[in-house]
Structures are given as structure tokens and as C-alpha cells.
Amino acid sequence: xxxNNILKIAALTVIPFSANVSAEILTVxxxxxxxxxxxxKISPDGSQLVYGVKKGQEKGTNHLWLQDVKxxxxxxxxxxxxxxxSVVWAKDGKGxxxxxxxxxxxxxxxxxxxxxxxxxxxxxxxxIEGFKLSSDQSQVALAFTVLPGCKTFKCSVDAFAxxxxxxxxxxxxxxxxxxxWDTWLDQFNSHLFVANLQKGKVTTEAVxxxxxxxxxxxxxxxxxxxxxxxxxxxxxxxxxxxxAWTTNWDIFEVNLESKEVANLTVDNKAWDAMPVYxxxxxxxxxxxxKTPVYESDKFSLQVKDxxxxxxxxxxxxxxxSISSFQFGSDNRSVIAIAxxxxxxxxxxxxxxxxxxxxxxxxxxxGNVSINGDALYFTRHNLGNPSDIFTIxxxxxxxxxxxxxxxxxxxxxxxxxxxxxxxxxxxxxxVHGYIVKPTNFKEGEKYPIAFLVHGGPQGSFGNMxxxxxxxxxxxxxxxxxxxxxxxxxxxxxxxxxDSISHDWGGKPLxxxxxxxDYITEKNAWLDxxxxxxxxxxxGGYMMNWIMGNWSDGFKCIVNHAGLxxxxxxxxxxxxxxxxxxxxxxxxxEQEEEYTKFDPSxxxxxxxxxxxxxxxELDYRVPYGQSLGAFTTLQRKGIDSRLVMxxxxxxxxxxxxxxxxxxxxxxxxxxxxxxxxxxK
Numbered sequence: 001x002x003x004n005n006i007l008k009i010a011a012l013t014v015i016p017f018s019a020n021v022s023a024e025i026l027t028v029x030x031x032x033x034x035x036x037x038x039x040x041k042i043s044p045d046g047s048q049l050v051y052g053v054k055k056g057q058e059k060g061t062n063h064l065w066l067q068d069v070k071x072x073x074x075x076x077x078x079x080x081x082x083x084x085x086s087v088v089w090a091k092d093g094k095g096x097x098x099x100x101x102x103x104x105x106x107x108x109x110x111x112x113x114x115x116x117x118x119x120x121x122x123x124x125x126x127x128i129e130g131f132k133l134s135s136d137q138s139q140v141a142l143a144f145t146v147l148p149g150c151k152t153f154k155c156s157v158d159a160f161a162x163x164x165x166x167x168x169x170x171x172x173x174x175x176x177x178x179x180x181w182d183t184w185l186d187q188f189n190s191h192l193f194v195a196n197l198q199k200g201k202v203t204t205e206a207v208x209x210x211x212x213x214x215x216x217x218x219x220x221x222x223x224x225x226x227x228x229x230x231x232x233x234x235x236x237x238x239x240x241x242x243x244a245w246t247t248n249w250d251i252f253e254v255n256l257e258s259k260e261v262a263n264l265t266v267d268n269k270a271w272d273a274m275p276v277y278x279x280x281x282x283x284x285x286x287x288x289x290k291t292p293v294y295e296s297d298k299f300s301l302q303v304k305d306x307x308x309x310x311x312x313x314x315x316x317x318x319x320x321s322i323s324s325f326q327f328g329s330d331n332r333s334v335i336a337i338a339x340x341x342x343x344x345x346x347x348x349x350x351x352x353x354x355x356x357x358x359x360x361x362x363x364x365x366g367n368v369s370i371n372g373d374a375l376y377f378t379r380h381n382l383g384n385p386s387d388i389f390t391i392x393x394x395x396x397x398x399x400x401x402x403x404x405x406x407x408x409x410x411x412x413x414x415x416x417x418x419x420x421x422x423x424x425x426x427x428x429x430v431h432g433y434i435v436k437p438t439n440f441k442e443g444e445k446y447p448i449a450f451l452v453h454g455g456p457q458g459s460f461g462n463m464x465x466x467x468x469x470x471x472x473x474x475x476x477x478x479x480x481x482x483x484x485x486x487x488x489x490x491x492x493x494x495x496x497d498s499i500s501h502d503w504g505g506k507p508l509x510x511x512x513x514x515x516d517y518i519t520e521k522n523a524w525l526d527x528x529x530x531x532x533x534x535x536x537x538g539g540y541m542m543n544w545i546m547g548n549w550s551d552g553f554k555c556i557v558n559h560a561g562l563x564x565x566x567x568x569x570x571x572x573x574x575x576x577x578x579x580x581x582x583x584x585x586x587x588e589q590e591e592e593y594t595k596f597d598p599s600x601x602x603x604x605x606x607x608x609x610x611x612x613x614x615e616l617d618y619r620v621p622y623g624q625s626l627g628a629f630t631t632l633q634r635k636g637i638d639s640r641l642v643m644x645x646x647x648x649x650x651x652x653x654x655x656x657x658x659x660x661x662x663x664x665x666x667x668x669x670x671x672x673x674x675x676x677x678k
Contacts, residue, residue: 477674547601
């Protein structure tokens with residue numbers, strides 16, 4: 001343990017938004033080198049923060065750091081080449097629990113913050129994928145991938161070995177799902193276990209709480225111990241054949257003595273998630289949707305009184321969807337995170353009266369840790385990567401606590417950004433963001449990078465994105481325009497719902513009106529030199545624009561865009577998504593799928609298009625990109641296909657991401673060469 005190694009990356013002053021003509025521009029290499037913070041936790045007495053920092057894309061540099069809240073002094077806690085995650089403070093504040101693979105497999109470790117070496121607390125033959133401690137820290141919930149039906153770890157270990165030893169190479173299935181995201185599913189599932197922790201002993205035994213379930217549970221962030229230590233709640237889907245077309249996750253409670261499992265939300269056929277017990281044991285809160293087969297419905301707060309057994313819908317009229325929440329220190333309110341008009345904001349919700357009070361609403365906040373009336377959280381925005389901040393529950397006392405990228409960004413200039421609002425479809429308010437080119441000069445005109453977000457129930461708000469970083473386009477000399485069209489999240493549930501059955505209607509009108517509005521208001525934007533770019537639904541919109549706004553742009557960039565709606569339905573994995581947005585399976589709603597099918601309008605295609613795709617993408621399988629590229633080539637339209645064999649729906653590998661951006665910038669410069677920023 002290194003207590004005197006002061007964290008050099010913790011001294012960054014706030015980067016100004018105003019351009020500096022002598023400064024360097026942001027590059028993909030620089031983006032890949034940025035330090036990223038995670039696992040922010042405040043000590044029980046509120047005097048120290050522990051957090052993880054991943055130093056860019058360097059391997060073996062993801063370590064834990066300790067910071068004194070009052071003085072700001074920072075010390076490195078861990079330096080092992082194995083990374084650490086899932087940090088939890090000890091009750092007495094004298095150490096931290098965490099996961100690490102330093103013994104060869106991921107296990108639970110404990111490290112004193114006052115001196116000494118890390119101590120291994122568990123030793124299982126399988127890697128632990130997540131853990132959660134009980135209130136008295138005598139019990140631990142654990143996540144393992146195992147073979148359903150196995151009663152021992154050896155049974156699962158042997159099953160893994162038998163699979164690896166097979167001489168034939170086949171996959172066989174009797175029901176959906178057969179693959180998910182970027183992985184073909186197999187016979188193994190992620191299960192929730194519970195074990196006892198005993199001082200001075202290494203834990204080697206644990207009980208599978210869902211041994212016979214041929215399904216996964218929702219993850220350790222959706223597990224909570226009752227403070228009395230007698231029960232535990234988690235979220236999962238009931239075993240069944242409908243997992244590919246239902247969003248019916250439920251909340252289950254396990255009696256830790258009898259191991260009996262009860263479904264607490266069996267009556268709600270929509271999504272229930274994130275159970276959390278209050279520290280005094282009075283309440284069990286969770287978030288719930290009301291619309292079955294819909295992943296973008298509003299998550300509202302439900303609270304069950306464990307004395308009366310009554311369940312109350314808290315703040316039902318508050319028109320925002322909760323992303324995450326936790327009980328406040330008083331146990332009579334919750335601190336919640338929710339998207340709100342282009343931001344991801346922090347709110348306090350009173351459990352008795354349902355009053356919702358904004359606490360902080362600039363940029364994208366998350367990773368909240370609470371001590372008394374003080375909140376500690378991460379925040380990023382269009383001009384800054386994530387750092388740690390604090391604010392009081394009353395909204396006062398806002399302060400930045402870390403400056404994690406001083407060395408990386410000291411000489412880097414960012415483009416100014418601002419939010420705008422205009423009248424879109426049906427004369428309703430629509431919001432967006434504009435980012436000026438780095439080293440912007442008055443009187444000059446700049447070409448436009450028109451970024452369209454995916455989802456479609458998503459947002460390009462006030463965030464520092466790594467795969468679609470607006471500042472990278474600004475650094476290349478483009479003015480960046482992003483519109484949160486009808487269907488976007490954070491503007492009320494009706495606004496989000498409005499895209500269903502209308503993929504090519506309201507959103508296209510909003511994009512057209514947004515472009516007209518922002519270019520009329522900003523003469524420096526060169527409307528005649530614009531390129532549109534998007535991924536997933538944004539890629540769908542690129543294909544849709546080709547046929548329905550064919551004179552709008554000089555070039556198009558389409559990443560993993562839907563091209564043919566019939567074939568998309570038949571090969572995507574999460575069937576609940578198209579079945580909600582188009583009203584059912586393709587054979588029942590062919591007219592709905594066909595109405596906004598981009599492949600129907602290829603006669604109007606004429607704009608040069610770059611098509612990009614990951615071959616491991618099972619959400620929008622690569623046949624969609626092949627279909628678009630084949631059409632472009634047969635029609636004689638200038639086009640280029642770039643495939644990434646080892647990527648899924650997103651480009652994650654830093655070297656691949658560098659090439660992804662390079663391909664895009666070369667393509668754009670071919671048609672709308674920007675003013676040099678160098």
C-alpha cells in the first residue's frame with residue numbers, strides 16, 4: 001500500500017470553454033489517454049473519499065485512491081497490476097472491501113486504510129463477478145456464472161471443463177434467446193449466492209439462492225440486504241420461454257434462513273428494478289414501469305412499508321424517469337438521478353408528500369455517495385470529462401474535489417457549447433446543443449457535423465461522450481449540431497413515447513426544423529456544407545434521410561443503422577424493442593414496419609455514405625449495413641464499408657476507436673473540408 005504517493009492527476013484547474021488560438025486541439029489519442037473515475041464512496045464519518053481511477057487505456061493502471069475531504073490530500077491505496085472494483089467501506093471507516101483478481105481469480109479482498117497489505121477474504125474456484133455486504137458486514141451476496149441445477153461449485157467447474165474439451169463446434173437451442181448483445185448464449189447463467197464472512201477465516205462456501213433458475217439475475221447493483229440480515233432482495237426475470245419478447249423483470253425477496261424466494265411484484269407485468277432497503281429497515285423501495293414490453297417507459301418510485309405491507313407510488317405526477325436512487329440519511333427521502341432537459345440531474349424526493357426538489361442540474365451527474373446532508377458525485381459535460389464534486393442537499397456548497405486530467409488537458413482547447421430551443425413538430429418545444437469549432441474565429445464560416453443520437457429513446461445532452469465526443473468534431477473545425485428530437489429522454493414521458501409508431505415522422509421534422517433554426521441564428525454555420533452522422537437508430541435515420549431528405553447533406557455517416565425492417569425484426573435479439581415500437585411481431589404489424597422502412601425509398605438515394613459496422617453486433621446485425629452498402633454500390637453512389645470484426649454495437653477497443661474516428665474524419669473532409677484548426 002502506498003500512502004505517500006500523491007496522485008499527480010489530481011490537480012487540474014477547470015478548463016475554460018473560451019478558445020485559445022495557441023492551444024492544442026483534442027485528438028482521439030488524447031481522448032483515449034484521459035483518466036476515468038469510478039466507484040466513488042464516502043467514508044462513514046464523511047472525512048475521506050475512496051475512488052478508482054483508470055489511467056486511460058493503459059493496462060494494469062486501474063487502482064484505488066484515498067482523498068481527505070477537508071485538506072484535499074490524495075494517496076494511492078493500491079498498486080497491484082490486477083484492477084480493483086466494487087469498493088465498500090468498512091463500518092468503522094478503517095478499511096475498504098473490494099474485488100480484485102490478484103490471486104488469479106476475482107475474489108473479495110480487504111485493505112486497511114491505516115497501514116498494512118490487502119487480505120484475501122474469499123477463495124472460490126470461480127471468479128466473483130460482483131458482491132454486496134450486509135449491514136453488519138457478516139454476510140456477503142456474490143455473483144457467479146454457473147450451470148443451473150448444480151449444487152456445488154465443482155459441478156459448475158466440471159461443466160466448464162467439459163464444454164472446453166468438446167471436439168465438435170456446435171451450438172444448439174430449443175428456445176429464444178439464442179444470443180444477446182455480442183454473445184451467443186450457452187448453458188450457463190449468472191446466479192446470486194450468499195455466504196458468511198468470518199473474521200480471520202477465508203470464505204470458501206456459498207449458497208446459490210436461485211440454483212434451478214435457467215436465467216440470470218439483474219446484477220449486483222440490483223441487490224439489497226435487509227438491515228436485519230434476515231432477508232435479501234434482488235431483480236430478475238422469472239424462468240420462462242418469453243425472455244426475448246418481455247420486459248417483465250420482477251423484485252424477489254429471499255428469506256435467508258429458509259432460502260424461500262417470494263415474488264413481490266408478480267402483479268406488475270412491466271419492468272420492476274433496483275430494490276433498496278432503508279437503513280432503519282422500515283421501507284423497501286424500488287423503481288417500476290407500468291407498460292409491458294417497453295424498455296423506455298417511465299421508471300417511477302415505489303415504496304413498500306415493511307410494517308403495514310402497503311406499497312405507495314411516490315410522486316406519480318413527476319414526469320421524469322428515475323435512473324438510480326438511494327435513501328437519504330433521514331430514511332424518509334431518496335436522492336434520485338434522472339435525465340432532465342439535456343442534463344442528468346440530482347433530485348430529492350420526499351416519501352411522505354411526494355415533493356421533488358432539484359439539487360443539481362448542470363451536466364451529467366452520477367455515482368452519488370451520501371453522508372448526512374452532503375452528497376458526493378461524479379459529473380461530466382460537453383467541455384469536461386468526469387470529476388468528483390460535492391454539494392449539500394439544499395443545493396448549496398457546490399465544490400469540485402478532484403481534477404483528474406490536468407496533465408492531459410492543460411494545453412487542450414475545447415469549443416464553446418450552449419443549449420438551444422426551438423419549435424419542432426406540432427409547434428412543441430424541442431431542445432438541442434451546439435458546439436463551436438475549437439479556435440473559432442468571428443467572421444468565418446464553418447461546415448456542420450449534424451450528430452443524430454440512437455435509442456431512439458436516447459439523448460445527445462450535456463455529456464462527455466467517448467464514442468461520440470462532440471469536441472472531437474469541434475477540434476477538426478466543424479460546428480456541431482445535436483437535436484433531441486421527439487422520442488428523446490428527459491423531456492417527459494409523452495415526449496419519449498411520441499416516437500413509437502412514428503420513427504420517420506416527428507423526429508425527421510424536428511431534425512429539419514432544428515437545422516433551419518440553428519443555421520438562421522448562427523451565420524457562421526455553413527448550411528450548404530453539412531454532413532449527417534448517426535449510429536443505431538441514428539444510423540436508421542441516416543438511411544431514412546437518404547430517402548426522405550435527400551438534398552439535406554453533402555455526406556452521410558451510418559454506423560450500425562437499420563436498413564430493412566423485416567429482416568431486422570427476424571435477426572435482432574431483444575424482440576420486445578421492435579414489438580413495442582411497431583405494435584407487435586412483424587407478421588401481425590407488417591404495415592407498421594413497412595411504413596417507415598428505409599429500404600422502400602432507395603430510389604431517392606444519392607448522397608455519398610460511409611457505412612460502419614461491428615461484426616459482433618447482435619442488436620443490429622451486420623446484414624443491415626451490408627444491405628445499405630450493396631444498395632449504394634449498385635446505384636453507383638460513392639460509398640465505403642468499414643467492418644470491425646471484433647466489435648459489437650459499439651466501438652470499444654481504443655485502437656479500433658482511433659481508426660473509427662479516422663475513417664469518419666477522412667470521409668467528411670472529402671466532401672466538406674473544414675477550416676484548418678492547426
